Amino acid sequence: MKYKAVVRWYDVSSCGYYKHGDPAVPVFGSLQYMVNELIFFTKKKRLADTKMLADPNTLKTYVAGVSEDNGVYAIVLWNQVQGDGKSVSSLPADALVGEAKAEKSRVKRGYIPGFPTYFLVIPEKNAIGTLRVVDNVPGLDAFRRYCNLFLENSTRGVVTELQGGDVVIEGYRETKKDVVQSLRPRFALQVKRDTSRAQYIRDNAEKVRKVVRVRTLDVAKNSGDFTAWQQFLKLVGLSSSHAGRSEMRVKNEVDVNNDEKAIIKLVDDNEHLVVAKENDFGFVFSGAGEPHWLSSAICTTSVELDLVGTSGVFAASNIAAAAALRKVALLKSIK
Secondary structure: OEEEEEEEEEEEEEEEEEEOOEOOOOOEOOHHHHHHHHHHHHOOOEHHHHOOOOOOOOOOEEEEEEEEEOOEEEEEEEEEOOOOOOOEEEEEOOOEOOOOOOEEEOOOOOEEEEEEEEEEEEHHHOEEEEEEEOOOOOOHHHHHHHHHHHHHHOOOOEEEEEEOOEEEEEEEOOOOOOOOEOOEEEEEEEEOEOHHHHHHHHHOHHHEEEEEEEEEOOOOOOOOOOHHHHHHHHHOOOOHHHHOOOOOEEEEEEEOOOOHHHHHHHHHHHOOOOEOOOEEEEEEEOOOOOOEEHHHHEOEEEEEEEOOEEOOEEOHHHHHHHHHHOHHHHHHHOO
């Protein structure tokens, strides 16, 4: 079945093992290194054994699958939730990574209730994308956390020793022939942007004659939804009553004139947060009819993928194969 998928791309700014105080270039490691290690780590491993030790206040995260096709890697994380007696998607804890089949029912013993998050990795472009299909959440924070913990504790570059009966990390090395070093594992991402688009708005801020705000809101749940918009209205001398309140998608338009500083601040505050058609700002310039949307500055790809899901969960192998067929379209967005 064909699904519309949206990929938001990120540059991998750090991935590997770094000298303390020198975060620029890793002593060893790369995005390719990490995915290779993740494949090795999960091979013939039970889903339950892929959990990383983390803050007890965060969701427990597992690797449900890792797969590669034509240089495109797909990673599926499984994010555990509390079973509350209702029907929920679950994976068998003892199933091998890549082989677990989702079931939607009341939680049974030996099953992990949760939800999937999907990621595409293209090492040749040093890029990672959050893949959204059927309104699944991006899950980027959990992904970042998992990758950092994985580099810290579970690659073949980790060297451990016994101290008083406890296993502790002695240091890190790329191969067994290398000297063990005290290094800092690090994984970090930055939004991949076409910086020329946001900069175009800044450079022409004095020509902006209207700002269009599109937002999907649930004010009953989040009274802070309007904060940034209200601040902008105040800067241009308008009442916050212009913002409007609704539990569905809201579109507001405000005429502006010679408010260059306010426009630039609006772009600076929101260029990393906007999502096309969901949370966005459009800028209409003098003599132009259509808005110049801020979300267009973020590298995003919309493609159709041929996927087969089980209880709404897609396998990494299926995602990688489908994405590989659309690799040309994917690469156009991240060149």
